[in-house]
Amino acid sequence: MLKVDRIHVRIGGVEILRGVSLDVERGEIVGLVGPNGAGKTTTLKTVMGFHRPERGGVYVDGLDVTRMPPYTRVKYGVSYMPEDLRVFPWLTAEENIRLAVLLSGKMDRYREVLEKIYNVLPEIRRFSDRQGYYLSGGEKRMVALARVLAVEPKYALLDELFEGLAPAIVERLMKALKEIAGEGVGILVAESNVILASKLCTRIYYIERGEIIASGTPQEVLAKITV
Numbered sequence: 001m002l003k004v005d006r007i008h009v010r011i012g013g014v015e016i017l018r019g020v021s022l023d024v025e026r027g028e029i030v031g032l033v034g035p036n037g038a039g040k041t042t043t044l045k046t047v048m049g050f051h052r053p054e055r056g057g058v059y060v061d062g063l064d065v066t067r068m069p070p071y072t073r074v075k076y077g078v079s080y081m082p083e084d085l086r087v088f089p090w091l092t093a094e095e096n097i098r099l100a101v102l103l104s105g106k107m108d109r110y111r112e113v114l115e116k117i118y119n120v121l122p123e124i125r126r127f128s129d130r131q132g133y134y135l136s137g138g139e140k141r142m143v144a145l146a147r148v149l150a151v152e153p154k155y156a157l158l159d160e161l162f163e164g165l166a167p168a169i170v171e172r173l174m175k176a177l178k179e180i181a182g183e184g185v186g187i188l189v190a191e192s193n194v195i196l197a198s199k200l201c202t203r204i205y206y207i208e209r210g211e212i213i214a215s216g217t218p219q220e221v222l223a224k225i226t227v
């Protein structure tokens with residue numbers, strides 16, 4: 001289980017997260033949903049180790065990783081797709097993936113890892129030789145998602161995966177995420193659209209101004225936030 005326990009995060013003197021708790025089991029897709037500026041990205045960054053909470057902790061399968069740097073958390077199975085994707089423009093789609101495998105120290109398993117990625121995201125084969133610069137928004141997101149999978153994570157943190165995408169590609173990515181979860185990866189998605197999140201997630205945490213104000217099944221959360 002990936003567990004976030006009552007974290008408080010302060011940035012530049014302002015308390016951005018105020019006692020955020022959540023958990024994700026392997027194999028489930030959990031949503032962190034809330035309006036712009038609510039603290040979704042800050043939560044994901046804190047789980048990954050880019051912010052240090054002043055109180056509370058982050059645990060991966062019972063191991064306290066709160067004081068560990070991001071690269072150590074990757075070794076323990078946590079992977080992160082940032083909001084701005086960071087797909088390298090002058091590397092091809094496949095080189096972007098290869099770099100992630102290289103950095104995670106799994107080059108001896110490269111063919112196997114790549115095969116696994118192409119199984120869930122076969123479309124990447126079509127543009128594997130194209131540089132990031134020339135990829136469409138949807139293609140870029142597939143590459144960013146592939147890079148998350150390249151480290152063979154236990155838990156994947158995905159920030160606004162669906163932003164700006166047409167409905168057909170959103171459906172396509174949702175199907176891919178369900179397959180990835182089916183292989184035992186626990187997925188936490190930050191998403192501002194509660195309807196989208198309801199279609200994808202088994203459980204949702206609703207965050208507002210740095211606090212979780214509702215959690216439960218999509219139906220439970222929708223009922224709580226619309227009253």
Ligand SMILES: Nc1ncnc2c1ncn2[C@@H]1O[C@H](COP(=O)(O)OP(=O)(O)OP(=O)(O)O)[C@@H](O)[C@H]1O
Nearest residue numbers: 011012016034035036037038039040041042043192
């Ligand atoms: N480095 C920073 N310096 C100052 N304020 C910050 C910093 N990072 C985040 N914040 C503030 O923290 C709050 C939460 O930001 P965060 O990016 O976590 O929100 P979000 O829920 O991801 O929003 P969005 O849906 O717009 O991505 C915002 O008010 C933001 O301005």
Ligand SMILES: [Mg+2]
Nearest residue numbers: 040041042083
């Ligand atoms: Mg954000």
